[in-house]
Amino acid sequence: MTEAVENECREIVRPTTIFCDVDGTLLKHEGPMMGIATKDAKTIILPGVRAKLEEWDLKGYNLILTTGRRESARVATERQLARIGIAYDQLVMGISGGERYVINDTKPDSDDPTCFGITVKRNKGIEGVSV
Numbered sequence: 001m002t003e004a005v006e007n008e009c010r011e012i013v014r015p016t017t018i019f020c021d022v023d024g025t026l027l028k029h030e031g032p033m034m035g036i037a038t039k040d041a042k043t044i045i046l047p048g049v050r051a052k053l054e055e056w057d058l059k060g061y062n063l064i065l066t067t068g069r070r071e072s073a074r075v076a077t078e079r080q081l082a083r084i085g086i087a088y089d090q091l092v093m094g095i096s097g098g099e100r101y102v103i104n105d106t107k108p109d110s111d112d113p114t115c116f117g118i119t120v121k122r123n124k125g126i127e128g129v130s131v
Contacts, residue, residue: 015060018131019092019102022067022077024122026053026086043084048127053086056131064090068097 023029028044056063065088069077074093081088104115118129 015062016056016131017062017064018056019064019066020126022065022069022081025120025126026065027084028123043080045084045086046123046125048125050085052126052129057087061131062090063088064092066092066095066100068095069093 020026026046026049028046030042030044053063065081065086067077071093074091077093078091081091102115102117106112106114118131120126120129
């Protein structure tokens with residue numbers, strides 16, 4: 001690789017990616033998710049969620065939603081999120097309710113971290129989250 005190409009590659013700014021849980025983080029967690037398939041199921045968006053998602057969207061961040069909901073609930077979950085106007089780039093289903101870790105490498109020319117974790121209180125929203 002030539003020096004010019006290396007410099008050009010280094011200057012490319014990649015968008016920030018946010019992995020964000022659904023239930024208890026964006027939406028009020030009300031126990032088992034069996035009722036999400038019904039049209040009249042109550043969905044409560046937590047404080048600050050709309051504004052924060054809009055902020056991240058305007059910044060060009062990639063939003064990957066994660067949930068412990070089973071893969072068999074994908075269609076109902078997608079409908080629920082669309083109905084309340086939550087846009088995202090990807091939806092990862094079937095993540096257990098246990099501890100979660102993100103493991104990532106550093107860039108070749110830096111020791112700066114490229115991965116961070118933020119834990120919020122259940123059903124309190126993401127209003128104060130800074131990325």
